[in-house]
Amino acid sequence: MQTAAAAIRKATSLDQEKLVAAMKGLQVDTPIGKITFRALDHQATMGAYVGRLGVKDGKGVMSSFSFADGAKFLPSDEEIKKMRPAE
Numbered sequence: 001m002q003t004a005a006a007a008i009r010k011a012t013s014l015d016q017e018k019l020v021a022a023m024k025g026l027q028v029d030t031p032i033g034k035i036t037f038r039a040l041d042h043q044a045t046m047g048a049y050v051g052r053l054g055v056k057d058g059k060g061v062m063s064s065f066s067f068a069d070g071a072k073f074l075p076s077d078e079e080i081k082k083m084r085p086a087e
Helices: 002-011 016-023 077-083
Strands: 027-030 035-036 048-056 059-068
Touching: 002 016, 002 027
Parallel strands: none
Antiparallel strands: 027 035, 048 059
């Protein structure tokens, strides 16, 4: 919802083309940190917590966890350009 609201604010419109343009490079503060939507392919750099899942006292828990920055796992701009031929 935060992303949709940020895109609408940036586009100042609900027009589809303006929203698409607003998503290029859009940055949004989220509960797990700032994410950016890459201008080249609109992919989000949102990360995730990665760890071991288990059960303790009947409840789900995650141990040995770390945060993986999504930007570090996206293909490079050069790789994206190879996968997406010019339209």
